[in-house]
Amino acid sequence: MKKLMITALMAVTTLTAGAQEKKTIELPAWLNNVKFSGYGMVQYQGHDKENAHENSFNLRLVRLALDGRIQQDWYWKMQLQLNGNTSSLNASPRIVDVFAEWQKYKYFMVKAGQFKRPFTFENPMHPITQGFMSYSQPVSKLAGFSDRTGEQSSNGRDIGVQIQGDFLKDKSGRNLLHYQVGVFNGEGINQKDKDNKKDIIGGVWVMPIKGLRIGAFGWTGTRYMTTTQTDPNMTSVQGNATISKTESVRKNRYALSAEYALNDWTARAEYIHSQGFAANKDKGDKADGWYALCIAPVIKNKLHAKARYDCYRDQKTWASSKTYYEVGADYLFNKNLQLNVEYARVNERATHQSYNLVDVELDFRF
Secondary structure, three states: OHHHHHHHHHHHHHHHHHHHHHHOOOOOHHHHHOEEEEEEEEEEEEEOOOOOOEEEEEEEEEEEEEEEEEOOOEEEEEEEEOOOOOOOOOOOOEEEEEEEEEEEEOOEEEEEEEEEOOOOOOOOOOOOOOOOOOOOHHHHHHOOOOOOOOOOOOOOEEEEEEEEEEEEEOOOOOEEEEEEEEEEOOOOOOOOOOOOOOEEEEEEEEOOOOOEEEEEEEEEEEEEEEEEEEOOOOOOOOOOOEEEEEEEEEEEEEEEEEEEEEOOEEEEEEEEEEEOOOOEHHHOOEEEEEEEEEEEEEEOOOEEEEEEEEEEEOOOOHHHEEEEEEEEEEEEEEOOEEEEEEEEEEEEOOOOEEEEEEEEEEEEEO
16 A cells, blocks of 8 residues: 555656646746836926916826847847827837847947937937936927927937947046947838938047047938928918928938036036928928036935026027026935926017926836
């Protein structure tokens, strides 16, 4: 009897081990390096613009990301934006980043996929560490957020291939020079090229002392779009009429940038110029804008005071300018949770209006 029980127990053990063996799944080794992360930005914003008062809670951004390495030299990332609705591509949940980058040599790295355009210092920055309630107006209008050309909202991104690198080290081993240049579709995120003409975007900056960088950027390309223009042959008696035309519209842009970021202090300024028609050709073929900001520690790595001057001229004239005069503060509960409060006085010369704006955000990461 005892012998029979031992035999039965051994049989059960063997079967159990066999079943466990069958359920074991061998995962690729590179999956051990995969990191899951994300962040959310909860916003309250209100303004007292004449005849258009507004205040609302809003989910400014909700994103989830996976990133890691395939072998030592290859880095990859995929990021999804979840907030919005499914009524349109612009506001629906969507892919914002999908790319892989060969990083064997720091002086020559190659990135391919969908990612941030290499234009301005501010565009590639994380929305939380960028420091304010939104990216500056010139970056938003001239780098592919709510672009002047009418391009779908693309969060400053496009699809293409880019090379970049850092080199020319000083005695301490710190690189003094950075370059980056890429070829892109010119249509924004999740879009094929519609006119078979590519955008070329690049930049270079020097870093003469620790914390300081001074750079210049250039962008030339086209966008295939439907433009509208008032028909000059229509008289005032006949009323205004518009001419619509689908065409490749050229865009040429440049930016001049400077930033100092060290010991929890940040000072940054950029000027952006654009030549190329907007979707509405009546606005002309030129626009520009600039901003200057300072973020100063009150309690280092805990509490900051900040201010920004942000001006955008949609037709490169003062009559078309919109200016934000902003002050605020942020408080870091820890490195993954912070509260931001801002006040802005907004001046719109085109509408001859000035009004007040308040923005409060709770930002968190995981």
